[in-house]
Amino acid sequence: MGGGSVMGRGRPTSRDVARVAGVSQATVSLVLGGKWHGRVSERTAQAVRVAAGELGYRPNLAARNLRLGRTRTALLVVPALTNEYFARICTGAAQVAAEHGFAVVLYPSPEGIGPARDPFASARAAIDGVIASSMAADALAGIGGGGLPLVMLDSDPAAPGGAPTVNLAVADGIRQITRHLLALGHRRFLHLAGDVDAWTFRIRAETVAAELSRVPDAVLLHTEHSALDAPAAREATLRALARPGPRPTALLCDDDILAAGACKALRGLGLDIPGELSVSGFDDLSLATAIDPELTTVRLPAEEVGAAGMTALLALLDGAPAAGGELPVELVARASTGPAPR
Known part of the structure; x- marks a missing residue:
C-alpha cells in the first residue's frame, strides 16, 4: 500500500493515512477518535485502522485534546x-x-x-x-x-x-432469593443488613419486608445491621441469635462478605448449615464458592x-x-x- 515510502519521509501524518485508506482526513479523525459510529461504515473504519497500523501512525492526542479542551x-x-x-x-x-x-x-x-x-x-x-x-x-x-x-x-x-x-436490578435479586427460601419452606427470617446509608441497601431492606409481608405465616424476626466485613458480621449474627424468642431458619445477608461472617458464627455455635439454618448472600464474589458449604447468592454483572x-x-x-x-x-x-x- 506504499507505506514504506511514507515512513521514509519521517513520522506519518493523518493525511498519509487518509491517502492510503482512500478517505478524507476528516474520516480518519472520526475513526481514530472513536466517533465514527453512525457516520462511517464499518468497512471504511476498518480500512482506516489497517492503514494507520501499517504506517505506524499514532494521533497526537495531546494537541487534539488541547483543541477540544x-x-x-x-x-x-x-x-x-x-x-x-x-x-x-x-x-x-x-x-x-x-x-x-x-x-x-x-x-x-x-x-x-x-x-x-x-x-x-x-x-x-x-x-x-x-x-x-x-x-x-x-x-x-x-x-x-x-x-x-x-x-x-x-x-x-x-x-x-x-x-x-x-x-x-437489586430489588429483583432480593425478590428471587427471598422467594427461593420461601419455596424451601422457610417462614422465620433474620436479615443481616449492611450498615451503610445508601440506596442499594435501603432497597434491599424494603424488598425483604415487602416479600415476606405477602406470605401470611412468614415473619421477619429481626434486622441486624453490620459493617461490611466478616468479623463484624460474625459478631452481628451472634447478637441477633442471642435475642429471646424463636430462632430463625433462614439468614438473608445483604452481601457475600456478611454471609461469610454469619457462617463463621453459626459454625462456632455448632449449628448445621443448611440443616438447622440456611444462609444466603448477594454479589457472587469468589469467596461464595470458597466457603463450605458453597453459598447461595445473587450474581451481579x-x-x-x-x-x-x-x-x-x-x-x-x-x-x-x-x-x-x-x-x-x-x-x-x-x-x-x-x-x-x-
Missing part, C-alpha cells in the same frame, strides 16, 4: 478496591474507556465511605467527567470542579439532581456495570442522551440453603 480522562469513585465487586466495575469501565482512547483515574474513598480530599489542584482541568458509586457519593463533596458530567452507579434513579444512573457507566459518560461528553437503566441479576442456588427444619 479535553483531557480524555474519567474519574471513577468507588468505596474500596479491596472489595472484588468494585474492582470488577473498574475493569469494565477501563475496557470501554480504552476502546475510545480514554483513561480512567481510580479514586477510592477513605475507609470505604465518607468524604475525601480532592486529588487534583483543579478537577475540571484534570478530568472530563465522573462515574461514582452511590456508596462513595460523599467523596464527591471533596472533589472540586462541580458541574462536571456525572454518572451514578447503584443510585436512586428518582433522586434529585438529574444525574444518569446505571443500576443493577459488575463488569457490565462499569462498562455501562463509562458508555453513559462518553455519551454525556458527546452531548447525547446517556442510556442508563437497570441490568439484570441472577439467583445462584448452592448448598448453603436447603429445606426448612421441621
Whole structure:
C-alpha cells in the first residue's frame, strides 16, 4: 500500500493515512477518535485502522485534546478496591474507556465511605467527567470542579439532581432469593443488613419486608445491621441469635462478605448449615464458592456495570442522551440453603 515510502519521509501524518485508506482526513479523525459510529461504515473504519497500523501512525492526542479542551480522562469513585465487586466495575469501565482512547483515574474513598480530599489542584482541568458509586457519593463533596458530567452507579434513579444512573436490578435479586427460601419452606427470617446509608441497601431492606409481608405465616424476626466485613458480621449474627424468642431458619445477608461472617458464627455455635439454618448472600464474589458449604447468592454483572457507566459518560461528553437503566441479576442456588427444619 506504499507505506514504506511514507515512513521514509519521517513520522506519518493523518493525511498519509487518509491517502492510503482512500478517505478524507476528516474520516480518519472520526475513526481514530472513536466517533465514527453512525457516520462511517464499518468497512471504511476498518480500512482506516489497517492503514494507520501499517504506517505506524499514532494521533497526537495531546494537541487534539488541547483543541477540544479535553483531557480524555474519567474519574471513577468507588468505596474500596479491596472489595472484588468494585474492582470488577473498574475493569469494565477501563475496557470501554480504552476502546475510545480514554483513561480512567481510580479514586477510592477513605475507609470505604465518607468524604475525601480532592486529588487534583483543579478537577475540571484534570478530568472530563465522573462515574461514582452511590456508596462513595460523599467523596464527591471533596472533589472540586462541580458541574462536571456525572454518572451514578447503584443510585436512586428518582433522586434529585438529574444525574444518569446505571443500576443493577437489586430489588429483583432480593425478590428471587427471598422467594427461593420461601419455596424451601422457610417462614422465620433474620436479615443481616449492611450498615451503610445508601440506596442499594435501603432497597434491599424494603424488598425483604415487602416479600415476606405477602406470605401470611412468614415473619421477619429481626434486622441486624453490620459493617461490611466478616468479623463484624460474625459478631452481628451472634447478637441477633442471642435475642429471646424463636430462632430463625433462614439468614438473608445483604452481601457475600456478611454471609461469610454469619457462617463463621453459626459454625462456632455448632449449628448445621443448611440443616438447622440456611444462609444466603448477594454479589457472587469468589469467596461464595470458597466457603463450605458453597453459598447461595445473587450474581451481579459488575463488569457490565462499569462498562455501562463509562458508555453513559462518553455519551454525556458527546452531548447525547446517556442510556442508563437497570441490568439484570441472577439467583445462584448452592448448598448453603436447603429445606426448612421441621
